[in-house]
Amino acid sequence: MAQSSRPATMPIQLRYLAHARSGDKGDTANVGLIALDPEWYPLLVREVTRARVARHFRGMVSGVERFELPNLSALNFLLHGALDGGGTMSLKTDAQGKVYSTALLRMEIPVPVRLARRLRPSR
């Protein structure tokens, strides 16, 4: 197996690779994560896994589901139990999950060094 031939990677925040919008259904927030360049969609599929997103939001959500939309270069995440009851029950500022999208964009994923340097030249 040619595992060693994989290029070196460095972590980079999703904000440099994707844009996002979120909404709510009851106590579930959804985050649609859309690749800024369709070429990066496979990278999102590989690295932004259900398990990693669940770890990113640990303590903030009770469960995560992931759906793939290759036609839109997008992933859709359902974050269950994310809204403190949701709707009118929730006491949260973001009771309708409108900005959960930006909280996902904080997540870091490993990307090839060359791409990371192109996206964030300062690093």
Place this chain on the structure above:
Amino acid sequence: MTAHRARRSGAEKVVRVAAGQGFWGDWLEAPVHQVQDGPIDYLMMDYLAEVTMSIMQKQKSRDARMGYARDFPPLMERILPDIVARGIRVTSNAGGVNPRGCADAVLEAARRLGLAGKVTVGLVSGDDILDRLDDLLARGHELRDMDTGRPLADIRDKVLSANAYIGMAPIVEALAGGANVVVTGRVTDTGLTLGPLVHEFGWDADDWDRIAAGTIAGHIIECGAQASGGNLLRDWRSVKGLANPGFPIVEAKADGSFIVTKHPGTGGVVSVPSVTEQLVYEMGDPHAYITPDGIADFTSIQLAPAGTNRVRVDGIRGGPRTPLLKVSIAYFYGYKAIGTLVYSWPEAFDKARAADRILRERLEALGLEFDQILTEYVGANATHGRLAGAPDPEAPEVQLRVGVRSRDKAAVERFTREIAPLVLTGPPSVTGFAGGRPAVEEIVAYWPALIDRREIEPHVRVELLTA
């Protein structure tokens, strides 16, 4: 025949459905611009969110003439002359829990404008099942909460409103009957767009791909400018002219393909990213976007740029509708209040946190019962929680925001009197209490359920009322 209608006759027929309102409270100038700034055939105005029906029910219980989107009749009064002159037709769920009251107000407006005989309102009713609940329960419909599985009987005495989501069929019927304004209650957001397309193109109700296409067209424009540059995260600084945002317009063809665009000369942007962000908004399982009219598969949607502020949408696939309709039930839960104070640099966050501890000690000493006390620090981590990292000790200010929820009104009222005292009895550098005591709010909670569509559809009525 007006100019834009004549344009259709040569080539393939195109039907333009324009979004006028994306929710109750949206920008009031939008529908006026949609009607005046360029050609459209239909203006659709969506007013209903999950909690809106219960707010309307509360207003109706205080005044039987209320219970609908009160913005709608005055808006119609502004645009009716143009709508009549240009042959534009309006579809709206502004009727809420009192579509008849809403329709009457529109008819009155038409008469005031001297448009008697020229305005026919199609009044759609039958979605409201509040008066039928006990009968339905008695006949074995449990109306279990889709999320928790609890039967409705648990909260029956607290129910404030109950409405089934109905689809496009009554809108098509009203348009076929000659209505130029269709006023409904809880018709789906997407049905307001799909109805006109089914009427114009004669799509069969079981032509699932086209039904899905019209549904997705509706989804794209139902939140107004959120598809045309508003709330657009990608390259947000590059979105120009949002002082006059062009609300989205669908230009649909008989094969189910359509263009999303906006009027020339307006602000905002219609692009593949702007449409994509709206498509994923409030998305569940993308393979199955379920509506009363059919199931749309969002993984089939193909988007392509088609010129400046034009995006082509096609390839949409759909599946058969289900035998069930969703029911939106609102019930009284209890009370809540949210108090805020602002603490300034230096060490703003630490001061706010110290105040929260003092407040909680006092609430506990008073023996007040709350379901929940939630503290957030706005400016530090209110929206991102621990993901925001350690609070900045140099932050210029932090807002302490404490919310409580309880079935006990007295407890919540007492809480609202515990915020101001912190100004003189707590940590220093505190301000921002000019607004006075926080309000005690009633919590109207949401109970989604399912019901056999055969219990609803025979009750749906369309009446044609001419001014």
